[in-house]
Amino acid sequence: MMPATSAIDPLWVWGEDADQPRLLHSMLRIRDVDAALRFYCDGLGMRVLDRYDIAAGRFSILFLSYAGYRDGPAALELTWNWDRDEDYTHGSGYGHVAIGVPDVAAMWARLPAYGGQQGSPPKAMMPGAPELAFVRDPDGYAIELIQINRASTAG
């Protein structure tokens, strides 16, 4: 059941004073919530901002982020359809969700223990550029890891 409006209202506002558009989230459909949370929260370090289990529609939506709705970068929304019994197809259009991490090598090495499948290892596209690496989440979506703390790879 959805929470009462009074309870969810603050969570849905996403910038009530905003007079400018903003990017809020990207939504992906997943098949196994536990596996997804193990990867995104335990592995990548996100937290669940909100979770709505909608019995009437037999689906759940979860909003994950590193920050809050208002003051942080956009969130990831994961949708779990309770009765879905086959994997989603990916098509060729979706590329990836990119996550900046302080130590890309450490994160890339860490994620297989949390259900991630390693793709290309950390590598700078050119001298001086940040290192990039790819993993796939438990549903197979490509996740790009980008080094955001230059000190970690300098020297």
Next chain:
Amino acid sequence: MMPATSAIDPLWVWGEDADQPRLLHSMLRIRDVDAALRFYCDGLGMRVLDRYDIAAGRFSILFLSYAGYRDGPAALELTWNWDRDEDYTHGSGYGHVAIGVPDVAAMWARLPAYGGQQGSPPKAMMPGAPELAFVRDPDGYAIELIQINRASTAG
């Protein structure tokens, strides 16, 4: 050709002092840059933070956002493969990219003039919840519009 490292370095840092992970962008593959920019920039009001035309790989990547890399919500990355001659497939896994807008009804009405295809019209999922609407971008990706300024629909 890529810009010199000295030129791109500030653009790639995405939080050089960050010691916490952050969501950076979601990437989608597009077929027509002009059509995409008309929709996302002229229509939705984003701006191009950076564009790299990589002749060696025959592709372009464009980073779009409402804010800068460091201090704003995550960006949208669009990838254009110059020699791609057929539409990308979408699969069933990708859901949407959500954009908060001050006036969802006005934005929903506005976008067909910029190559957007209207989906479900603005509607609150329940009393007191923000209005949501859907459009498809020129490549057919679902874009969710969410009302972020409550004043626009109050009263």
